[in-house]
Amino acid sequence: MPERKPRKDAARNREAVLVAADALFARHASPEDVTMADIAAAAGVGKGTLFRAFGDRPGLLRALYEARLEPVRAAAEAGPPPLGPTTAPRQRVPALLDAVLCFKLDNRRLALALEESGSGSPYQAEHYERWHTLLRAALEQIPGLADTGFTAHALLAATRADLVEHLAGQERVPRERLRAQLAHFTAGVLGLDPPQEATAQD
Amino acid sequence: MPERKPRKDAARNREAVLVAADALFARHASPEDVTMADIAAAAGVGKGTLFRAFGDRPGLLRALYEARLEPVRAAAEAGPPPLGPTTAPRQRVPALLDAVLCFKLDNRRLALALEESGSGSPYQAEHYERWHTLLRAALEQIPGLADTGFTAHALLAATRADLVEHLAGQERVPRERLRAQLAHFTAGVLGLDPPQEATAQD
DNA sequence: GTCAAAGCGGACCCTGGGTCCGGATTCTAC
DNA sequence: GTAGAATCCGGACCCAGGGTCCGCTTTGAC
Known part of the structure; x- marks a missing residue:
């Protein structure tokens, strides 16, 4: 070969x-x-x-998307905290989701284009499966959590490109507010005390 | 007129x-x-x-979808418990989500077709806004919950047609299991004690 | 029964993804 | 350096499928 x-x-x-x-x-x-x-x-x-x-068109979109995503993915799979695998799960799960959200915010149009290119179910895309696997693995390390597979899907669903586009684009929700809302939501799902105050993540 | x-x-x-x-x-x-x-x-x-x-095509899809959805919507907006407005919020939120999930399970292909018809953002569709409004209103009545608008979006995102199709179709997750997982997830978000044991909903 | 308005339907148009192939480039071997 | 093959280029071409058009038919009000 x-x-x-x-x-x-x-x-x-x-x-x-x-x-x-x-x-x-x-x-x-x-x-x-x-x-x-x-x-x-x-x-x-x-x-x-x-x-x-x-x-074909989906192929082009995928190539573009993956090229952009690459560094984030690398950081998540083998980088330093708070994204990397050495982080404690309770910190890592929100960090992963935040990274995904930020990526979609920075590449709104592209992410949208990919979703709309009708390249079959997004859930079979390699990049999706990677995030899902990563997230699920982190969730599994948190005791008392069941249905980690579904939970990972549900959490990732909150970062879907068209939702992000709707909130950030049409509704003009500012970036940091969106991040805070997702963090808050995630904390709720994990059963942590939500980060009510401005958790300096700017 | x-x-x-x-x-x-x-x-x-x-x-x-x-x-x-x-x-x-x-x-x-x-x-x-x-x-x-x-x-x-x-x-x-x-x-x-x-x-x-x-x-046009989206118009047809929408008409079909809304015709099918009508009874469920009516039940949610003005029907008896556990869907209707007289239900206590903590019961109603899961009931609403379950209703949406069941609807999508029963109309998988149609819901998918609508999403894929490229009729602009699904978040501007009337039926989506209705569910969102309903859900948000219910969430607002639960004390200690912030970001109800975002939370409603995030919860609804877990019932997206293509996710349902992926889980129920490709992964062959049985209907009742999916419902249980969503219920469990919802309970977590609401900060309730999750229905850990087999909460007889088969 | 008559007439205008509303509706019908299928031939037609057009956009946009995807293919094809003759000719130009690049790489390899000598 | 050069011949030859492998690879690639590019734009003319194809075609499916959404959407339009318009002469003819049906409906229903009077």
């Missing part, structure tokens, strides 16, 4: 497409008025190239 | 379309391979008729 590396122009074009797509999604309010042809044009590349590199 | 009632043939056709669509969505695993043309054909009606009656 030498998996010979791609040609130089292929790599360059792939990068150009990612950059262009990123910019386009950031610029347009709704993902569905960024067309594959638009992306190709913006990247100065033919449509064929774009489909060759990413397979 | 006499809003004169529609002609008889119009009413009949509208009904035929709803029935046909319902049957088609039930029969097909994925909503997206039920085409508008399919529905028209199955209803024995022209495409024009179908679009005249419902405007």
Whole structure:
């Protein structure tokens, strides 16, 4: 499985497409008025190239999303506290959720685009499963918690891209307020005393 | 605004379309391979008729969904306990969520189709707002609960159609188990003693 | 029975994702 | 350096499916 590396122009074009797509999604309010042809044009590349590199629209979105997510994921899977695995579960669960929320806040349009690209159930996506597994494992270490699988799903559901978009976008809930609300909610689920006061997480 | 009632043939056709669509969505695993043309054909009606009656695809889906939802909604807004407004909040919140979950379980394909129809944010849909308002009002009556608006969203997020589809469909979690898990989760959020033992709801 | 309004339906249009293939590039072997 | 093959490029092309249009039919009020 030498998996010979791609040609130089292929790599360059792939990068150009990612950059262009990123910019386009950031610029347009709704993902569905960024067309594959638009992306190709913006990247100065033919449509064929774009489909060759990413397979299809969901594929492109996924690639973009995962590239952006990578550092966060790495921090969560092997980084230092409060995200990394050495953190005590009661601190780590809220930290993980906060990280996911922040990521979605920083990449609202992209996350939305991915969800709306109709790439089958989001629950089969690799990145979702990773978060779920991580979260579930942390939950399992907290005594007295049952149904950790479902609980992990339910907690993650509170960070769904369209909900975030609705709250942050339409309702104009400020970022820090949203984070606090999620933290509060999470604490409730874990049965901890909720962080009522301004828990300095700015 | 006499809003004169529609002609008889119009009413009949509208009904035929709803029935046909319902049957088609039930029969097909994925909503997206039920085409508008399919529905028209199955209803024995022209495409024009179908679009005249419902405007567009999301419109049709919404009409179907709301027709199905109507009785549940009525029960929740003005019915007897445990769903109706006379119920004590601590009982009513779980009851509302259970009702929503059951509805989605009974109408999985339809709910999925609606979500996937790309009719803008689901959070602006009338039916969603109704549930949210109801739930929030109930939550507000429980002392010591903050962020009721967010909490209502987060709880409802746990009943999202695609999550339900994933759990009930792919993972084959049995209906009663799912209901129990949601009930348990809800209890946790409310800070109640969770219904640990087999709370006979099978 | 008559007439206008409402509705019907299927041919048609158009957008946008996805394919194809002749020609240009890059890489490898000599 | 160069020949040849493998890979890639790109834009013309295809097609499914949502949505429109308009001449004809049905309905119902008088």
